[in-house]
Amino acid sequence: MVTVSTGELAVVGMGIVAPGISGPEGALAPLGEAAPGWFRAEVALPGRGYRRLPDACKYLLAASRLAVSDAGDRFSKTERNHRAAAVAINNTGAALLEELDYTIMREGAEELSPSSSPFIAMSSFASRLSMEHGITGFNLTVNSPFTAGLEALRIAARAVAAGRARAVLVGAVEEALSPSQSTGPGSEAGAAVLHCEPAVEGNARYGTCGVRGAFLAPDAAGDAAAVLGPLVGDDPPGRIDAVLDDSAVGTAAARWLDRLADKREVVIVPAPAQAGCLAPLQRVMGLFAQQHTAPTRRAVLAASAQGTLAFAELTVVPRTAIGVDGEEALAV
Amino acid sequence: MSGNQTAGVDLEELRALIAEELELPVEEITDEADLKNDLAVDSLTAMEVAVQLEKKYRIKIDEGEITSLTSLATIHRIVSAKVETA
Numbered sequence: 041m042v043t044v045s046t047g048e049l050a051v052v053g054m055g056i057v058a059p060g061i062s063g064p065e066g067a068l069a070p071l072g073e074a075a076p077g078w079f080r081a082e083v084a085l086p087g088r089g090y091r092r093l094p095d096a097c098k099y100l101l102a103a104s105r106l107a108v109s110d111a112g113d114r115f116s117k118t119e120r121n122h123r124a125a126a127v128a129i130n131n132t133g134a135a136l137l138e139e140l141d142y143t144i145m146r147e148g149a150e151e152l153s154p155s156s157s158p159f160i161a162m163s164s165f166a167s168r169l170s171m172e173h174g175i176t177g178f179n180l181t182v183n184s185p186f187t188a189g190l191e192a193l194r195i196a197a198r199a200v201a202a203g204r205a206r207a208v209l210v211g212a213v214e215e216a217l218s219p220s221q222s223t224g225p226g227s228e229a230g231a232a233v234l235h236c237e238p239a240v241e242g243n244a245r246y247g248t249c250g251v252r253g254a255f256l257a258p259d260a261a262g263d264a265a266a267v268l269g270p271l272v273g274d275d276p277p278g279r280i281d282a283v284l285d286d287s288a289v290g291t292a293a294a295r296w297l298d299r300l301a302d303k304r305e306v307v308i309v310p311a312p313a314q315a316g317c318l319a320p321l322q323r324v325m326g327l328f329a330q331q332h333t334a335p336t337r338r339a340v341l342a343a344s345a346q347g348t349l350a351f352a353e354l355t356v357v358p359r360t361a362i363g364v365d366g367e368e369a370l371a372v
Numbered sequence: 373m374s375g376n377q378t379a380g381v382d383l384e385e386l387r388a389l390i391a392e393e394l395e396l397p398v399e400e401i402t403d404e405a406d407l408k409n410d411l412a413v414d415s416l417t418a419m420e421v422a423v424q425l426e427k428k429y430r431i432k433i434d435e436g437e438i439t440s441l442t443s444l445a446t447i448h449r450i451v452s453a454k455v456e457t458a
Contacts, residue, residue: 088394088395088396088412089395089414089417091395092420150426151423151427153420153423154416154419154420154423155416155417155420
């Protein structure tokens with residue numbers, strides 16, 4: 041079994057746009073229902089050029105604005121070719137693709153909107169994010185069930201460690217599935233973005249994180265200890281939030297984590313419907329937003345039914361409430 | 373035919389359509405304002421304008437013609453000519 045690890049990232053800004061969640065401090069709450077009108081694009085994205093974008097793209101841009109703003113003007117001060125983006129998606133474009141398909145079938149391809157048709161390519165979400173923030177270093181789209189958000193963090197850490205980027209917007213974005221695609225309620229909608237930089241002494245406003253990955257074959261889930269042990273390590277953080285479904289892999293992971301429950305706080309988070317990738321990054325954000333008086337280790341584990349595991353280990357820096365102007369009221 | 377209308381294409385109606393597509397107040401869409409330089413219209417938005425013109429006036433604007441859509445006055449002339457020959 042190989043556990044792949046990369047360097048550490050400092051998280052300097054955070055932004056989230058999701059139903060029922062008003063900010064990073066509320067990101068540990070379950071997502072609310074994506075009722076019509078939950079997202080007000082004209083408020084979140086004032087100005088021209090956004091109206092015809094797919095909603096998911098608007099969520100991503102709005103969350104990125106919040107994250108960049110939260111960090112002050114650090115992103116704009118970074119050279120463009122050292123700015124980067126890693127964006128996680130899974131169901132993000134599914135409803136849009138269905139809508140575009142219907143337009144083509146009923147009215148013809150010439151009726152497609154020039155603004156929304158590029159989003160047939162799922163990399164367009166990250167591309168639009170790059171246009172928004174003048175990113176020319178690189179942008180990557182990570183498309184995988186459940187784990188994509190944490191994998192995006194890992195990719196960002198690797199790129200930063202390699203010197204390819206000095207500021208990375210790491211995001212996860214999802215859009216609710218259409219009624220014909222959805223197998224039940226609860227598909228995710230919204231976006232979370234972390235503004236990350238190299239972990240240098242003193243710059244980790246919220247804390248630092250590193251991500252490891254592993255693979256637990258579904259038909260070998262009974263041997264979860266051999267995979268999860270090295271992945272989580274000998275000294276697990278004080279709290280582990282695990283986003284798991286009821287697949288063989290998810291069930292095995294939950295059972296293995298149960299062994300830690302007498303010494304560590306283990307929070308099992310029901311996996312989002314149809315493998316949305318927002319929840320794990322949302323948990324990372326929520327844990328970073330918690331207040332502590334001393335450096336505090338936390339972790340988020342995500343597992344897909346296909347066997348992909350991602351484990352983000354966080355060190356949350358001591359800080360207290362964020363003031364109304366976005367500054368920490370007190371940093372220890 | 374009034375001065376604002378050529379071959380059934382009402383200039384004010386056209387102004388309103390372009391203002392809507394460019395997300396700008398109607399007053400900013402003067403007859404001679406340059407879409408690219410004065411109103412910051414990019415190529416994608418220009419394509420959106422072309423698509424909406426095609427829908428509203430039931431005309432065809434070729435891709436190569438999109439760069440000719442430089443101002444309201446020009447668009448009015450082009451659309452009017454196409455409507456006349458349609």
